[in-house]
Amino acid sequence: MSLDIDYYELLEVERSADDKVLKSAYRKLAMQYHPDRNPGCRDSEARFKAINEAYDCLKDPQKRAAYDRFGKAAFQNGGPGGGGADFGDIGDIFESIFGSAFGGGRQQRGPARGADLRYDMEIRLEDAFAGCTREIEVDVAARCDACDGSGAKPGTQTHRCQTCGGHGKVRAQQGFFMVERTCPTCQGAGEVIADPCDQCHGEGRVGRRKTLTVDIPAGVDEGTRIRLSGEGESGARGAAPGDLYIFLHMARHKLFEREGTTLFTRAPISFTTAALGGEITIPGPDGRRHEIRIPPGIQSGKQLRQRGAGMPVLNGRGHGDLVVQIDVETPTKLSARQKELLCEFRETETGEECPASQGFFGRLKEMWDDLT
Numbered sequence: 109m110s111l112d113i114d115y116y117e118l119l120e121v122e123r124s125a126d127d128k129v130l131k132s133a134y135r136k137l138a139m140q141y142h143p144d145r146n147p148g149c150r151d152s153e154a155r156f157k158a159i160n161e162a163y164d165c166l167k168d169p170q171k172r173a174a175y176d177r178f179g180k181a182a183f184q185n186g187g188p189g190g191g192g193a194d195f196g197d198i199g200d201i202f203e204s205i206f207g208s209a210f211g212g213g214r215q216q217r218g219p220a221r222g223a224d225l226r227y228d229m230e231i232r233l234e235d236a237f238a239g240c241t242r243e244i245e246v247d248v249a250a251r252c253d254a255c256d257g258s259g260a261k262p263g264t265q266t267h268r269c270q271t272c273g274g275h276g277k278v279r280a281q282q283g284f285f286m287v288e289r290t291c292p293t294c295q296g297a298g299e300v301i302a303d304p305c306d307q308c309h310g311e312g313r314v315g316r317r318k319t320l321t322v323d324i325p326a327g328v329d330e331g332t333r334i335r336l337s338g339e340g341e342s343g344a345r346g347a348a349p350g351d352l353y354i355f356l357h358m359a360r361h362k363l364f365e366r367e368g369t370t371l372f373t374r375a376p377i378s379f380t381t382a383a384l385g386g387e388i389t390i391p392g393p394d395g396r397r398h399e400i401r402i403p404p405g406i407q408s409g410k411q412l413r414q415r416g417a418g419m420p421v422l423n424g425r426g427h428g429d430l431v432v433q434i435d436v437e438t439p440t441k442l443s444a445r446q447k448e449l450l451c452e453f454r455e456t457e458t459g460e461e462c463p464a465s466q467g468f469f470g471r472l473k474e475m476w477d478d479l480t
Contacts, residue, residue, distance in 0.1 A: 115162035115175060123176070127167065134163040135367070144365060164331040220296060222249070222313075222343040222350040229354055231324065233361045237393035237419060239326035243319055246352065249341040250316040252308035257346035259312035264303040269294035297345055312345040322354055327422030329366070332356045364393070369419040369428025374435055375400070382406050382436040390432060392417055400432050408436035 116123050119133045137159050139145070146152035165171045227246060251257040260266050268274040272291035276298040279288050290296045304310030320339060328334075333353055340350025358366070365372045375388055385404035389397050398417050411433050418428030442450070459466040 113158070115166055118158055118162045119166070130163065130166055134159065142365065143360065160330060220343060221348045222341040224350040225340045225352045227352060227354050228357060229322070230357045230359050232359050233364060233366065234393045235324065236328050236358060237326060240324050242322045242324060244322055245317055245319050247315065247317050249313040250318065251342045251346070252305060252312055252314050254307040255305035255312065257312040257342065259305055259308060259310040259345040260301045261303045261305050266299040266301050269298055269300050272298065274298040313342040320352070324356070325422065327369070327420040327424070328356050329368070329422070330356070330358045332422070366419065369421055371418045371428070371430045372433065373430070374433045376435045376437045377402060379436055379438060382434070390430065392430065398430060402434070406434055406436070408434060410434045
């Protein structure tokens with residue numbers, strides 16, 4: 109099944125759809141294609157992931173603007189961690205759309221800032237509930253220690269570029285227009301290296317693996333982005349480093365589904381508990397026990413809400429709710445005594461015990477009477 113579909117088409121909305129319409133469409137489709145509702149269906153699982161990817165993009169105004177102009181290419185080679193050359197980094201895309209408000213117009217002379225990097229991390233619901241600290245290892249282009257990032261062999265100096273006069277850019281007349289572009293000799297640095305460093309070969313950076321500690325706050329959700337400033341790739345020849353973006357993904361939980369700060373679960377109960385009432389215990393993600401009271405006569409599909417037993421609010425106060433959907437289970441294995449007791453119960457039924465059934469069959473009788 110191919111999921112290379114336009115994000116708007118995937119969410120079944122118009123391109124002019126506002127945030128409210130997007131959110132409503134996403135929730136409807138996410139519930140429809142959730143893997144727990146379609147066990148073993150690979151097409152549903154793939155569509156569920158694609159729907160989340162589409163909504164994660166379109167709910168962010170900056171990402172949406174980039175997508176509207178460039179499509180998915182905006183987040184491939186040129187996005188954070190892409191490292192490609194089609195669009196530069198993500199700041200280049202936003203600058204081309206919004207102007208100098210992003211990156212200050214990038215008119216400064218000197219080597220380009222280092223590339224941003226992306227790291228995808230999967231965490232458990234329990235980690236998202238309480239918050240946690242993780243260590244990660246990333247391979248980056250780090251500042252060269254031998255030349256301290258200058259790119260020049262220790263003891264030597266750089267020289268002003270003769271092509272651009274040290275400006276980093278050159279201009280050329282094309283008809284009525286003046287075109288400015290990056291100097292091809294110094295690549296925008298304004299300086300050239302006569303004797304490059306033996307370790308980095310004039311780049312000012314070398315490949316290195318480093319270990320970072322990531323603090324994950326309580327309440328994070330699927331798609332939450334954590335920015336580690338200056339932990340991306342080092343810029344060439346001592347330029348400022350980029351940033352590292354940690355994108356969080358939630359591992360599927362064996363008991364709970366989540367929507368925002370609300371936790372959902374299903375609880376099968378016996379038909380005797382449904383008729384007589386009782387209590388069930390649901391363990392929360394923090395291990396705390398939540399006693400759920402079952403009122404007598406509860407029907408299958410009824411949802412019971414436990415206030416404040418859901419996920420914490422990210423960077424805020426309070427918790428969401430825990431919603432338990434009741435599924436009344438009809439027994440499939442009965443002893444002789446149990447069958448005898450049920451037969452005795454049936455003999456005492458008046459119809460008032462189950463008013464919905466009585467009303468339904470009453471309407472059926474009236475329909476047959478009218479036909480005859």
